[in-house]
Amino acid sequence: GEAARVQMLTGGENDAVWAATDGGGARKFMEHGQITLEFSQAVGNLNDFVRTVVTDQDGSVWFATPVGAERLLERSWFNDPINGLQTSAFGDPNLNDIRDLLVDGSGDLWVATGGGVRHKRGLTYLDSDEIFRADNSNLPEDTVETLAQDAHGAIWAGLFDQGLARYQDGEWSTPVVSTELPSAIVTDLQVQGDTLWIGTALGLARYDLQNNALTIETQLAGSVIESLALDRNGKLWVGTRTADIWQLQNADAPLSNAERWRVFRASTFQALAGLAAIPAKIELTLAAAPPELNAETNAGMWAAIDRVGLFQWDGESWHNGDPEGNLPTDFLWTLYSDLHKPVLWVGNEGGVTRFDGESWGTLRDRDGLRSPSIYAIAGTDEGGYWFGGRTGLSYYRPEQSAPWVHLQGTPGGAQVLAETDQPVAEAGRQLTFKLAYGDLLTPQDELKTFYRLTGANAPQVFNNWREFRPPLAIAFDDAGNYAIEFRVRDQAFNYSDVQVSTLTVEPAARVVKVPWLGQVPRNTFQTLVALGLVALLGFAYVSMEIVQGRRRVAEAMIRSYNPYVSGEPVRREDMFFGRHNLLQRIIDTLHNNSIMIHGERRIGKTTLLYQLASRLEEVEDPDYWFVPIFIDLEGTRQETFFHFLIEEIVHKVQNIDSSAELISAMEQLHYHNVARADYTDREFNRDLRTILRALQQHSEAHHPGKQLRLILLMDEMDVINGYDHLVQQQLRRIFMRDFAATLGAVVAGIQISREWDRIESPWYNLFNEIEVEPFAREQAIELLVEPVKNYYSYEPAALEFIIQQSEGRPFRLQQYALEAVTNMLAASRRRIKLTDVQAAHRSIQSSTNHAHQDEGLLRTVAASTQ
Structure with a gap:
């Protein structure tokens, strides 16, 4: 950008230098000028005209600007890597794929990553870390x-498929041979005195540190161990891939x-979550209950089960740990x-959630x-927390x-009585409390x-404290004296002082005078009025409804209305069910x-992808x-794969807007000048970057304050199974580039191949997997009944026959319903009978048999020509 005049220079913590500029915001120079951080209107929402920079005793940085003083809590957040910073170590993204975090006895941070072990001594950036890999x-x-x-200060590392390693006296070693473990895939570690518990993909082992x-x-042989934890009584808990949780009851047995072991089966958590079944391939993690969150016992335990929920053990039984659904995702x-202190953190796909026993954030x-997304959390002695995920590391100090x-x-x-200065209200009357509140x-x-x-009269x-959005509207049914207490919590879980409003509630008037009826009890009068309005x-x-319903049915019969779709994806939103x-x-x-x-x-x-495209275009996020x-x-060859992708993207983008900026950007693409077979991932990346830049500018003009998210909805992804591994890795790298934050995908296929014999991570590891299963009974009934709800009806026997024959397959449900409605209309009826469905069944069976015969004939002809 353009040069900005420097107004002043001042020193900061750790030999940093701050510069205030006239038009360019503020800059922080660290590591002798090797690292520069920008704070401006564009980066950090700071006014571009900064006159002075001052650091106070709490480590906060204050900026004097023409519109007032602005504050930066520099000690509250520290991120590594920095957005946009290119360092020598940053070249390996696996070093920022955080798997686990450990704060050792001296306060140093150890980071388990997909690219080795990082050792951080304080708030230093990646280039300053001590990094241990297999090659060094x-x-x-x-x-x-x-x-x-362990208790002797040694650091133990559980490895993906090479067992266990120990760091002691400046060297890594393998005191336990991986072949002696239940599995060389180590999933979790837990130290208990002189015992090291080792969770693996095929069971649990314990290693005596004194006697080796x-x-x-x-x-637990054969169980995939997901998590190990000790409660505050020192008992070991073990979570498995099947959502069973084991507690070591008697270590001497x-x-x-x-x-020796007590087992809580997955059915316990399935019932608490209200699920029909526990999802396959879950992840489960355990943590001892913090003090005061289980004040009555030291045996408390928390369990988070991926796609199932959060659960709490109180020493006697398990409970739903989040009954009101405060977590942002499952x-x-x-x-x-x-x-x-009483704080529980939950790392999840939406960030990291904090619970202090009273509220969530x-x-x-x-x-x-x-x-x-947060996969690992560790606390520090000074009250800060480290959070790690797939794209880096953050330090947060509230x-x-x-x-x-x-x-x-x-x-x-309410009214205020002059003699008592006390608010008074009538029982049953709605009261409104307005608040003024804020935070620095x-x-x-x-x-x-x-x-x-x-108060004595309060239910x-x-x-208990209840969250609400001001103003508070509330009514008191019973007379008496009440005290309503209010408080506010900020993002760092600091609570305000409690403000109290006292109130006297008096009985409501007992009778109402009604013409022709005289004096009527107030409650009776209110009931009569309500019943009269409801009846009218x-x-x-x-x-x-009766008139309109008869008209709809008559019109539907005349035009032979049949809404079901068979043989192709459902594109209409009103026909999307289940x-x-x-x-x-x-x-x-x-x-x-x-x-x-x-x-x-x-x-x-495919229907799901079409509906997703429609919803994403309309969603107001x-x-x-x-x-x-x-x-x-479908049918896309490897040689033209990237050309086909960019072709579809360009076609969509050109239909968004006909602005000169978008048209100009589209004209600059390599796609127009490179032949299909010569168009590689290199050209694709360049063109995609150009398109994303143009869309970002369009977003800033037409969707201010929103971040662009380009979502590729790729159907028939099975085609990539036959592609060369190089092409698959090229596709993976596209989603790993610096513009990955603006690019996402939903891919669909029948069976994505998992055969992978290469060192690097496979392309499909980038995706969260979701299986599309057949419809449950309730979903099948919805698909059959809802499209014709206001026109036709089903006999119960007809409905049951279709559900039984279709086995939850949506295309079969549509096929049976389509044929059955056709048969019903031919008989001039508006009720679908069992005979209509049975006739549909015979027709479908006949078509299926003919299709199989034709397929067999084609195979025979093909074989005879070879």
Whole structure:
């Protein structure tokens, strides 16, 4: 950009230098000028005209600007890597794929990554880390899944498929031979005194650190161990891939003794979550209950089960840990208990969520997180927290300044008695309480407000704090004296002082004078009025519905209305049934992730992609502008793969707007000048970058404040199974580039090949998998009944026959319904009978048999010509 005049220079922490500029915001120079951070209107929302920079005793940085003082909590957030910073170590993205975090006894941070082990001494950037890999140390491999520190100070690393390694006295070694473990894939580690518990993909082992002896826990043989944790009584808990949770009851009992382990089966959590079944390939993590979150016992435990929920063990039984649905997603990856204070952290696909026993709050990438999904959490002695995910590392230290709150005037609906200056209200009358509140750092729309009722007359259910959005509207049914308490919480979980409003509620007037009836009890009068209104409205509504219903049915019979679709994807939204929850789940996940949906042929994957494209174009997301592009890959050859992708993208983008900027950008693409077979991933990346840049400019003009998210909806992804591994890796690298934050995908296929014999990660590891399963009974009934609800009806026997024959396959349900309605109309009826469905069954069976005969004939002819 253009040069800006420097107004002043001042020193900062750790030998940093701050520069205030006239028109360019502020700059921070670190590591002797090797690293520069920009703070301006474009980066950090700071005014571009900065006169002075001052650092206070709390580490906050203050900027003097023409519109006032602005504050940066520099010690609150630290991210590594920095957005846009290119360093020598940053070249390997696997170093920022965080698997686990460990703060050792001296306060240093150890980071398990997909590219080795990182050792950080303080808030330093990646280039300053001590990095251990297989090529520069005795670490057996680069992919490290978990870390632990034993009582002697040694660091233990659980590896992806090379067992276990130990770092001691500056060297890595392998004291335990990987072949002696239940599996060389180590999933979690837990230190308990002089015992190291080792979770693997085929069971649990314990290693005696004093005697160097290894023992296999026979009762867990063959189980995929997902998580290990100790409760505050020192008992070991083990979570498995099947969602079973084991507790070591008697460590002195023989290995095969049934009293050694207590098991909580997956059915317990399935019932608490209200699920028909536990999803396959779940991830499960455990954490001891922090103090005060289980104040009555030290045996408390929390369990997060991916796509199932959060659960709490109180020492006697399991409970739903999030009954009100405060977590932003059901993709739950990790738990961290702060054993020094009542704080539980939940790392999830939407960020990291905090629970302090009274309220919930989520930090997201827009709040400062480097990675939008959090896989690992570790706390520090000074009250800070490290968060790690697939794209880097963040350090967060909550600030300590509390918000404020005041009541504004007398509650609406109440009167103030002059002699007592006390608000008085009538029982049953709605009252409105208005608040003024704020915080020095947290924006008002992100502050949380709470209230509770106290006093002898307050219902017990209102004694706990409840979140609400001001103003508060509430009515008191019983006379008496009440106290309503209010408080506010900021993003760092600082609570304001409690503000109290006292109130006297008097009995309501007992009678109402009604013409011809005289004095009537108030409650009776209110009931009569309500019943009269309901009856009048009900009569009018029913009469209108009867008339309109008869007209609709008559018109439908005349034009032979048959809404079902057979043999092709459903494109109309009003004919899309049974998968709305799945569709919303995909949309909620697409902000920061890519999805792979798979399932058997004709199960509805293409329909799902069409509906997803339609919904994404219409969704009013507060943070993102989605640009969905449907791409059918069927029949696409490897040589023209990238050309075909860019062709579909260009076609869609050209239809968005005819602005000169977009047209100009499209004309600059290599796509116009390179032959199909010569168009490689190199040209594709350049063209895609140009398109994304043009769309971003369009977004800033037409969707201000929103981030671009280009979503490729690629159908028939099975075609890539036959492509060369190089092409598959080229596709993977596209989603790993610096513009990956604006690019996502939903790919669909029947069976994506998992055969992979190369060192680098396979392309499909980028995607969260979702299986499209056959319809449940309720979904099948919805698909059959809803399209004809206002026109025709089914006999129960007809409905049951279709459900039984279709086995939950949507295309079969549509096929039977289409044929049955045709038969019904031919008989001039509006009720679908069993005879109509049975005739449809015979027709479908006949068509299927003919198709099989034709297929067999073609195979015979083909064989005879060879």
